[in-house]
Amino acid sequence: MTTPTSQPARIHIGSAPDSWGVWFPDDPQQVPYQRFLDEVAEAGYEWIELGPYGYLPSDPHVLTEETGRRGLKVSAGTVFTGLHHGPAVWEKTWEHVSSIAELTRAMGAEHLVVIPSFWRDDKTGEVLEESSLTVEQWGHLATQTERLGREVRDRYGLKLVFHPHADTHVDTEENVTRLLDATDPDLVSLCLDTGHYAYCGGDSVKLIETYGERIGYLHLKQVDPAVLAEVHEQGTPFGPAVAQGVMVEPPRGVPELEPVLAAAGRLDIDLFAIVEQDMYPCEPDRPLPIADRTRRYLRSCGV
Structure with missing residues (x-):
């Protein structure tokens, strides 16, 4: 799947169901998976992620046929975990992860994107647990x-x-670096999502330059600073913030992606950079023009 070592390292650009407003395996507000696959290929992308497990066909033979005839390949699968709860959640976590990992491997991908669980409900804003971890929970998170x-x-x-x-x-930045410092680089790398990191006050270029050896994957995304300021002022949960348009297509937001891509390029490693513009919910005709413009913009950045 990766570029042979005899060739120069390069950044592989892709997109994901997220950029088509897909957050759930099945939701009437989301486009059918066939339309997502058709349009992501039409927009000029070669790589995709699996998205929420069950949205794309989970039978690898079916999915291989669906992606292959559109010239698409899979870069990664995605799982949500609550590993800060410690060994008690391991069996349930592994049951969830193993099916997705199996499909990810069957599709020839080499990465599994792991997202920690939310401390408040993504739709309702209901607080599910404390927003900060205890020392013991940090230990569980790192170990698990x-x-x-x-x-x-x-x-x-x-x-x-x-x-x-x-x-x-x-x-x-404080929490990201705390996790990196507490985990083994041979076992845990970072999927740097430029939009989420900016949303939480981080500097993606600085992180790449400081922890370059830990960067294993990129999600390309931008936030609207004006909307973000309002979100922070009002304490708006992430889901409603997305519905308000906090995530925007480049180059309309921050961070600037050209310096991020330049910093990533200096790492001199093969790296996936997957466009993930959160747009749930969105009108079905909205994603394709944005995806097309975004791909053309990224080409102007040299990737």
Whole structure:
């Protein structure tokens, strides 16, 4: 799947169901998976992520046929975990992860994107638990994330890339670096989502330059600073913030993606950079023009 080592390292651009307003395996507000696949190929992308498990066909033979005839390949699967709860949630977590890891491997992908669970409900804003972790919970998160990294590597040949996310316990620069410093680089790499990191006050270029050896994957996304300021002022949960338009297509928001891509390019490694513009819910005719403009913009950035 990766570029042969004899060739120069490069950034592989893709997109994901998220950019088509897909957040759930099945939702009447979302476009059918066939339309997503048709349009992501039409917009000029070669790589996709699996998105929420069950949205795309979970039978690898069916999915291989569907992607292959459109010239698409899979870069990663995605799982949500609550590993800060410790060993008590391991069996339930592994049951969830193993099916997705199996499909991810079957599709020839090498990465598993791991997103921590939300501390408040993504739709209602209901507070589910404290927004900050205790010292004990941080220990559980680090230990169990390493365990997950080891298991998916040994059983499925996958690389775990941890995705900091708004409204989770791993969000700000302080929390992201705390997790990185507490985990084994051989087991845990980072999926840097430029939009989520900016949403939580982080500087993506600085993070790449400081922790370059931990960057294993990118999600490309921008936030609207004006909407973000209102979101923070009002304490709006992430889901409603997205509905208000906090995430925008480049180059209309922050961070600037050209410096981010330049910094990533200096790492001199093969790297996936997947466009993920949160747009749930959205009108079915909205994603394709945005995806097309975004792909053309990224080409102007040299990728």
